[in-house]
Structure formats: C-alpha cells, structure tokens
Amino acid sequence: MTTALFSEDQRDALQELTNIGMGQAGASVAAVLGEFVQLSVPRILVLKPSLIPPALERIVGPEKVTAVRQGFHGDLRGEAVVVYGVAHCRELADLMGYDEVPDEATEHELLLDVSNVLIGACLGGLAEQISAEMGFSAPSLMATEVEVGSLLDVSRMDSPCALFVEVNFSLEKRSFACHLIMLLPEDQILVLRDAIDRFLASL
Amino acid sequence: MTELTHGELGGFIADRVEIGVFAVDVEFKVTLWNRFMATHSRHSAADVLGRNLFEVFPELPRSWLERKVRHVQALRNYAFTSWTQRPYLFRFDHNRPITGGVDAMRQNCTFLPVKNEAGEVVQVCVTVQDVTDNAIAHEELAASMAEIEREKAEQRKLIGELAQAQNQLLQSEKLASIGQLAAGVAHEINNPIGFVNSNLGTLASYVDELMVVLDAYTGAHDQIPESLRSAIDAQIKGVDLDYLREDLVNLVTESRDGLDRVKKIVQDLKDFSRMGESEAAWADLHHCLDTTLNVVANEIKYKAEVVKQYGELPEIECVASQLNQVFMNLVVNAAQAIAEQGTITVSTGTEGEQVFVSVRDTGAGIPPEVLKRIFDPFYTTKPVGTGTGLGLSVSYSIIERHGGRIVVNSKLGEGTEFKIWLPLHYPAAKTDDS
Numbered sequence: 001m002t003t004a005l006f007s008e009d010q011r012d013a014l015q016e017l018t019n020i021g022m023g024q025a026g027a028s029v030a031a032v033l034g035e036f037v038q039l040s041v042p043r044i045l046v047l048k049p050s051l052i053p054p055a056l057e058r059i060v061g062p063e064k065v066t067a068v069r070q071g072f073h074g075d076l077r078g079e080a081v082v083v084y085g086v087a088h089c090r091e092l093a094d095l096m097g098y099d100e101v102p103d104e105a106t107e108h109e110l111l112l113d114v115s116n117v118l119i120g121a122c123l124g125g126l127a128e129q130i131s132a133e134m135g136f137s138a139p140s141l142m143a144t145e146v147e148v149g150s151l152l153d154v155s156r157m158d159s160p161c162a163l164f165v166e167v168n169f170s171l172e173k174r175s176f177a178c179h180l181i182m183l184l185p186e187d188q189i190l191v192l193r194d195a196i197d198r199f200l201a202s203l
Numbered sequence: 204m205t206e207l208t209h210g211e212l213g214g215f216i217a218d219r220v221e222i223g224v225f226a227v228d229v230e231f232k233v234t235l236w237n238r239f240m241a242t243h244s245r246h247s248a249a250d251v252l253g254r255n256l257f258e259v260f261p262e263l264p265r266s267w268l269e270r271k272v273r274h275v276q277a278l279r280n281y282a283f284t285s286w287t288q289r290p291y292l293f294r295f296d297h298n299r300p301i302t303g304g305v306d307a308m309r310q311n312c313t314f315l316p317v318k319n320e321a322g323e324v325v326q327v328c329v330t331v332q333d334v335t336d337n338a339i340a341h342e343e344l345a346a347s348m349a350e351i352e353r354e355k356a357e358q359r360k361l362i363g364e365l366a367q368a369q370n371q372l373l374q375s376e377k378l379a380s381i382g383q384l385a386a387g388v389a390h391e392i393n394n395p396i397g398f399v400n401s402n403l404g405t406l407a408s409y410v411d412e413l414m415v416v417l418d419a420y421t422g423a424h425d426q427i428p429e430s431l432r433s434a435i436d437a438q439i440k441g442v443d444l445d446y447l448r449e450d451l452v453n454l455v456t457e458s459r460d461g462l463d464r465v466k467k468i469v470q471d472l473k474d475f476s477r478m479g480e481s482e483a484a485w486a487d488l489h490h491c492l493d494t495t496l497n498v499v500a501n502e503i504k505y506k507a508e509v510v511k512q513y514g515e516l517p518e519i520e521c522v523a524s525q526l527n528q529v530f531m532n533l534v535v536n537a538a539q540a541i542a543e544q545g546t547i548t549v550s551t552g553t554e555g556e557q558v559f560v561s562v563r564d565t566g567a568g569i570p571p572e573v574l575k576r577i578f579d580p581f582y583t584t585k586p587v588g589t590g591t592g593l594g595l596s597v598s599y600s601i602i603e604r605h606g607g608r609i610v611v612n613s614k615l616g617e618g619t620e621f622k623i624w625l626p627l628h629y630p631a632a633k634t635d636d637s
C-alpha cells in the first residue's frame with residue numbers, strides 16, 4: 001500500500017471529508033428508500049491497479065457479484081463501481097416498492113437506479129465538502145453474476161496507481177448490503193490533494 | 204443583423220437541438236417543450252405548456268416516472284434511463300419508416316435537476332435521445348453472437364457424434380476384417396476337420412474290432428505252445444497291453460471331445476462371419492431366455508441364483524438361434540465372473556420403440572483397461588482352454604445385425620450389467636450385401 005501520495009494530515013482530512021460526505025449521502029438515500037441506511041467508515045487505499053482486484057475480493061468475499069459502473073467528470077474525474085452480492089440483487093425490487101417479481105430488464109433498471117442514487121449521493125456529498133463541481137455519465141451494467149476477481153480488467157488501466165475508496169451500505173431492517181468503490185487515477189489524486197489543501201487552509 | 208443574447212442563444216439551441224428536451228415542475232406541469240418533442244409527439248408547445256404531463260400523455264408509466272423525478276428532487280442529482288432496460292419513455296415513431304427493424308424509437312433519457320438560487324430543485328429537465336440506430340446495430344450484433352454461439356454448440360455436438368460414429372465404425376471395421384479372416388479360416392479348417400472327424404469315427408470302430416480280435420487271441424493264449432508263449436508274454440509285458448487297451452479307448456474319446464471343441468469354435472467363427480445366417484422370424488424373447496437359461500442351468504446352479512425380472516414384451520422379428528447364443532454368452536460370462544456365490548438378474552422391458560434385455564451379475568466387475576477390449580475378437584482374460592474370447596464379439600455382431608446395440612456398465616467389486624436394445628423389426632437386408 002502506497003499512501004505516500006498523501007501526508008498524514010491530508011489523509012486524515014480526506015477520511016473526515018468522505019465521512020461527512022457519506023453521512024449526508026446516508027440521510028438522502030434514506031429519504032429516497034424510506035429506510036434507515038447504515039454506512040461503514042470509508043476505507044481509503046492508494047493501490048497499484050494489479051492490487052485492486054485482490055482488495056475487492058478481500059472486501060466483498062468469495063460470492064458471485066453483479067456490478068454497475070458510473071463515470072464522473074468535472075473538477076474530479078474517475079469511476080465509481082457499486083458491487084452487489086447476487087443474493088442481494090433480488091431484494092432490490094422489494095426495496096424499491098415493486099410488488100411483483102421483476103423480469104430481468106426491470107431488475108437491471110433497478111440496479112442502475114439504485115447505483116445512480118448511491119453514487120450521486122456519496123460523490124455529491126464529497127464534492128460539496130471540497131466545493132467541487134461534478135457531473136455524471138449514465139450508469140451501465142458492468143457484469144452480472146461473475147467472480148469478484150474478474151470484475152475489473154486491470155490490464156487495461158494505464159494509471160500507475162489509483163485511489164480506492166470503499167464504503168459499504170446496509171439497511172437497518174433488511175439484510176441488503178452493497179459496496180461502493182470510487183476509483184481515481186493518479187493525476188486526479190493530485191487534484192483531490194490540492195482540493196484538500198485548500199479545504200485545510202480555509203479552516 | 205442584431206446580436207443574440209446569451210439567453211436567447213441558449214433558448215434557441217434548446218428548442219432546435221435534435222434531442223428531445225422538456226421540463227416539468229414539482230407538480231408535473233410542463234414548463235419546457237422543444238421542437239423535437241413537439242414534432243415527434245405531435246403535440247405543439249402551445250398545446251402542452253402549463254398542462255400536467257400525464258394529462259396530455261396518459262400512456263406514460265406514471266408511478267415509475269414520479270418516483271424517478273422524486274429521486275432527482277430529493278438527491279438533487281442526475282438520473283438516467285437506458286433503452287436496454289426501458290426501450291422508450293415516449294412512444295415515438297423511429298427514423299426508419301422504410302427500413303424498419305424496431306417498433307418505436309429507442310431512447311436514452313437523462314433527468315437533470317434544475318435548481319434555484321437556494322440550491323433547491325424546482326424543476327426537472329429531461330432529455331430524450333434517439334438511439335434507435337445504435338439499438339438496432341446492438342441487437343443485430345447480439346443476434347449474430349447468439350447465432351454464432353448456437354452454431355458453435357451445434358459443431359461441438361457434431362464433433363461428439365462424429366467421434367462416436369468413428370468409434371463404432373472402427374469397431375465394426377475390426378469385426379468385418381476379423382469376420383473375413385474368420386470366414387476363410389473356418390472354411391479351411393472345415394475340410395480337414397471333416398475327414399479327421401470321419402477318420403476318427405472309422406478309427407474308433409476299427410479299435411473296437413481290433414479289441415474283439417485281441418480278446419479272441421487272449422482267450423486262446425493257453426493253447427499256444429510253451430516255446431512261443433514266453434516270447435509273446437515278454438512282448439505283452441513290454442508294451443503293457445492292459446494299459447494300452449484302456450488308454451487306446453480314452454485317447455479316441457478325448458480326441459473326439461477335442462474335435463467337438465474345434466467344431467464349436469468353427470461354428471462360432473461361422474456365426475461371427477455371418478456364414479450361419481438364417482431367416483428372421485417373430486419370436487418371444489422370454490421364451491428364448493427361458494430356453495437358454497435351461498441349457499446353462501447345470502453350469503451355473505452351484506454359483507449363482509438366477510432372478511428373472513421380466514416386463515411386458517411384444518414379439519420381435521429376430522433370428523432366435525443367434526439371440527439365444529448372445530444370451531448364453533452373457534449368462535455364462537456372468538456366472539464365470541462370480542467367484543463363490545452370487546446372483547444373476549435377467550430383466551426385460553420396453554423403452555420407446557425398442558425392447559431391452561439386461562443381464563446383471565454380482566461378480567468381480569471389469570477393470571477399465573479390460574473394459575476397452577472386451578468386444579475385441581479373441582480377447583479373453585480366462586485361462587487358456589477356458590475361453591476363446593469370441594463370446595462378446597460374436598454377440599456384438601449379432602446385435603449389430605439385428606439393428607440393436609449392446610452396452611456394458613461395470614463397477615469393480617460390485618458387478619457388471621450388459622444391456623441389449625433391439626428394435627421390433629429386423630433390418631431389411633442391404634442390397635450390396637455379398
């Protein structure tokens with residue numbers, strides 16, 4: 001793990017900012033889903049691309065997963081991935097107030113929707129903290145029912161390292177849970193670091 | 204020419220851009236309706252503005268759309284829909300009135316929050332993008348991928364069938380060439396066997412006659428003059444005449460037994476090479492089985508209990524004598540596989556258009572390296588003189604001639620099952636048959 005890109009102070013600040021951002025996200029997601037959302041303390045790692053899949057595997061466990069990716073752009077540019085355990089996907093319909101068992105297209109639409117909500121809320125929360133402007137591209141289905149390890153094709157990542165921020169969501173009354181991972185390429189890590197510095201200076 | 208203000212320019216573009224753009228307030232009252240929307244929906248801006256969206260378009264998925272807009276308001280964030288999950292929001296004609304391919308325009312939509320100074324979402328703007336061309340291309344691609352996958356699966360299946368057919372071909376080819384050889388050998392052996400057999404017959408009767416003559420001489424032994432008698436006695440002693448007389452008869456009997464065995468082998472070879480073919484007729488397999496079991500009963504009664512599990516069988520068209528031979532082979536093999544004491548289960552029944560006969564034993568089972576070769580002619584694991592190794596290969600060719608098949612299932616230490624399937628009709632003779 002190379003967190004050397006961040007000083008101790010910057011790292012703490014980032015932790016704090018994501019925490020606050022996520023807290024707000026939790027509140028707005030709860031407002032949408034009508035259920036209280038529990039968020040983990042974000043895990044922040046700077047990793048070489050080849051180490052991302054094993055890190056994911058460690059976090060998610062050995063089950064098969066379905067994942068949605070969404071790009072974000074503007075002051076910060078990167079990709080967010082929401083990873084669902086296959087069993088949890090089925091709960092989404094119920095969660096989103098569908099009565100019948102959804103067909104595949106509906107189930108996928110739900111996945112995209114929920115992912116969009118989670119990513120928008122979390123990244124929006126973070127962006128607000130560091131006063132960054134951010135836009136989102138349409139979310140897309142990355143893979144359905146695959147091994148976690150094969151989710152990301154790291155051979156195609158050309159950034160030497162990436163910021164890996166992981167939060168997991170769970171609902172108080174249900175077993176539903178998923179993981180949100182934000183990936184920033186190296187040049188964007190520097191942008192984020194400057195933003196953190198500005199934030200620290202403004203205190 | 205007067206300059207356009209920034210706002211006018213924006214308004215102009217929003218109106219004329221080749222993308223549907225419209226906006227609604229929190230009550231779903233329409234606040235913006237651009238040309239794209241007007242042309243495709245055939246509802247002009249004047250007609251739609253200020254009215255409730257669902258009142259003008261009652262066919263819209265209302266609760267879904269309400270939820271979507273609520274999310275945008277609550278989260279103050281974008282939302283999206285993709286044609287892959289929801290083909291369209293508005294049912295518009297597509298841009299392919301001639302070439303066609305889909306029922307309606309495929310659409311990707313983006314919902315963007317329109318915020319006031321305070322950052323509250325007061326309206327939601329929706330863009331509707333025509334992605335029909337992409338969608339058709341995508342679907343064509345998916346269809347060809349599926350087609351390729353299907354062809355691949357077909358190919359895999361064909362390759363499997365081919366390998367199986369080749370195996371069968373190899374087996375029947377082996378049998379055919381062995382058959383030719385066997386036919387030749389059987390023919391060649393038959394002649395000498397014929398005269399050896401008749402000579403042996405003659406020899407046996409000569410021996411009998413000689414014995415009678417010898418007895419007569421022996422009876423006159425005492426009348427022979429003393430001087431000659433001692434010389435004759437010495438000769439009788441020298442050849443051990445008593446033993447010789449006894450052994451001579453034994454030798455003739457053993458030779459005839461041996462010859463019978465050779466005749467049986469030649470018979471097997473003949474059957475094997477179709478020389479012994481006879482006419483097919485309708486027969487009751489249960490009757491065949493019972494006869495066969497009777498014939499071998501003596502050989503197997505100390506070793507195995509025979510359990511019959513006969514089902515309902517129609518008569519089938521077959522060469523009963525040949526099938527008898529098959530059943531006999533199987534039952535004898537089964538008994539031979541049982542070391543001390545076991546059970547041989549003979550079951551029958553129908554499966555689809557075919558009948559089956561199964562012979563199952565609780566014997567030693569067949570190790571994999573032997574299993575590969577059991578249908579090979581002359582392959583045997585039994586001591587020299589016990590088995591010729593023709594039983595199963597003869598059975599195989601008989602079953603093949605009947606248009607049926609024979610399979611073996613064996614577990615080491617547990618036992619073996621041979622199962623035969625036969626069609627109701629004997630196959631019509633091939634015209635090129637020689």
Ligand SMILES: Nc1ncnc2c1ncn2[C@@H]1O[C@H](COP(=O)(O)OP(=O)(O)OP(=O)(O)O)[C@@H](O)[C@H]1O
Nearest residue numbers: 536537540577583584585590591592593594595619
């Ligand atoms: N029921 C069985 N259990 C175990 N092994 C068997 C069984 N049937 C056949 N085999 C094996 O297959 C070999 C070939 O059988 P096949 O009937 O062709 O010849 P054989 O019995 O050895 O001689 P033959 O039948 O000509 O007297 C046998 O030697 C034996 O090893």
Ligand SMILES: [Mg+2]
Nearest residue numbers: 532536594595
């Ligand atoms: Mg045999």
